[in-house]
Amino acid sequence: MGEKVVRIGLFGLGTVGGGIVELLQRKNKEKGDYEFILEKIVVKHLDKERPTSVPSHLLTTNHQEILENPKIDTVIEVIGGINPAKEIILEALRKGKNVVTANKALLARIGSQLFREAIKNDCYLGVRASNVASYRLIESLTFSPFQIEKLVGVFNATCNYILTQMEKKKENFSSVLEKAQEIGYAEQDPSNDIDGYDTAHKLVVLLSLAMGYFLPLESVFIEGIRRISYQDILFARELGYRIKLLAIAKRRDNNLEVRVHPALVPMDKELAQLEGIENGLELRDEVGVEVGMRAPGAGKYPTATAILEDLICIAKGRKLILPQQRRYLNLKKIGEIESEYYLRFNVLDRVGVLAKISGILGSHNISIKSVIQKGKAKKSLSSVPIIMLTHEAKEEATQDALKKIDALPVVKGKSLLIRVEEGIL
């Protein structure tokens, strides 16, 4: 095999971009049967201080210095966001350049279009870094003879870090978030992570690659972790569960459920044991084969490694292969699902409150598995929590019941519902 040279234009020199530059330098020192040459890097500000040393003649603020350079055959996009990433990637593909991107937000929205454009122009489109924890299974899933029946994963490092720290440090959400922001484990605007969007982006991309469903992002039910308190983590533990932000897809016959929300996972299950920035993915296919993997969900090296794997695929002449696109299924609305539920009510400490709440639940066909009611209110007007774990019930009925319960004068504030999910392994 002759030596293959890949000439690269890099968009973005943040943490991940810096990691890529560093790893490329390191990689090129080894003598392989391919070589990576970094031709140009597009940055926003030329004179910013950077942790990785980069020759200044490589830097530019002008996109066209990459896009219109015929020598550059491969574009790496790690600037994130929709615009101008979308225009950059589409133009690169149209000019016949391979593209490697970590941009799950973009892929979740127009992945189908990007893949079509890549195939049309005979380009490689590398998306491993969009699912940095689970991409190692994606390639294999593309060739899987069977459809996935169930997919459950923990895909967001920030959320898993926050939930783990809340338990360890016995602190509430907001104070843990603040500390995570200080050390760079959460963004200054953390909404994308903690409100579940990032997890949903990854889920949509993963489903397209693993199952062949290119779902509109809007069809995914998304709920984040803002309302989880330290108290909930404690109660969940008492009941034998940990709280995780999960991505869930379930297929039965022609019905597909796709959702992102916090869930109680039984303590002894694999997903419950993921700590800090560790992410995980579990799958069961239609013949019952169950597979799981775990890997770091964030970080300079994991992401840059995923990008480099795609570069090596390009160097080795791997062709882009799309999974068979499956016919569209009936997407269940969140109200149509069934689940066990963890419910937290904040109630005034009065006689008969428990009876009232259980009465409403009973009239909605929701039966109760366990109840925790502890302590006395210190003052007659302050509230105490009542925790209930239900048997499997319909979501719509449960939400209905909750509305009625929240309207009771003895119930203070909005009650909290967290779904229970068994996981697979």
Added chain:
Amino acid sequence: MGEKVVRIGLFGLGTVGGGIVELLQRKNKEKGDYEFILEKIVVKHLDKERPTSVPSHLLTTNHQEILENPKIDTVIEVIGGINPAKEIILEALRKGKNVVTANKALLARIGSQLFREAIKNDCYLGVRASNVASYRLIESLTFSPFQIEKLVGVFNATCNYILTQMEKKKENFSSVLEKAQEIGYAEQDPSNDIDGYDTAHKLVVLLSLAMGYFLPLESVFIEGIRRISYQDILFARELGYRIKLLAIAKRRDNNLEVRVHPALVPMDKELAQLEGIENGLELRDEVGVEVGMRAPGAGKYPTATAILEDLICIAKGRKLILPQQRRYLNLKKIGEIESEYYLRFNVLDRVGVLAKISGILGSHNISIKSVIQKGKAKKSLSSVPIIMLTHEAKEEATQDALKKIDALPVVKGKSLLIRVEEGIL
């Protein structure tokens, strides 16, 4: 994309072969962009009863009906063993046929030759089924920019099932093995599994694909689980460990350790939690990225699924890509490794025995972390166990010390040494 037809000759119609036939029938009912046609099946006995219904005109005992049929473009080999599998695969490749095989024993011996032959004849050589639990990571590892520093896995379903059952049923090795044989979880001649050979085969194949080292099978240190007693499982648990048969590869600078043996794994580690036929693999690469996966290590469907994935690769025109072959490293001999050790001595219940044993260990620079000595011998001549967990020590020194201890008149039978392995995740 036009419809691609793959015409298959199948060697072997045992459990896995039957599973393949069943899954191919099932798969062909779906309308995909490819079709699999089973042209011929070579069996040993034409008139054997079979669980899967197969048209009798497909069956033959004559290899050449597949090998010399120009219509057949792909050969599946699931007869196992070295001969005639070796001749079948080589002849098929030389005739330009793609080959899909589950034969880890053969691949561990002449994998390098088979891959060269495949590349030479522009054929695909599918080996996913040779590592049925971990093949999903292999594809990705082939493109990994970085070398693996450490690889630890549980690769043998039979052994893991036996060790799990010993703990659950509180029974000794031989009675659990017998029951496993009755239900088909262990072969009538179980040596290949329980003496560690199967694990070593998988490790050698995995290292060739993941790291580019085609190691001679003889260079792997192999020790099985025959000497593990229920007592050891109990003592290990008391010390906070589970006993697993591990495949281990560690690289540091220019040194490589490759070994298969039972090991004490800390209870809270991922690998310690694998139950029954579940297998697992953990990796750490040179930039510190840690990845793990678990999947069933045996069974009709998992193995047949792996075979079908390779068939789909063939249908989709995937080219065989070999990992970069790495330069040969210094292979450590087992005596050169360092480890913590679990040691079991059977001693007569006499004054001063513990002092004698610890004296010998001390003089070999082996320091003791924990000791368990329990109960009294019922008769003055019967022995009691002493368990010791050491700090990290040199294997050679430890083996030396063991020989000296075994020569003491108060020590009965051969002492047992089990290495401790932390795992990764």
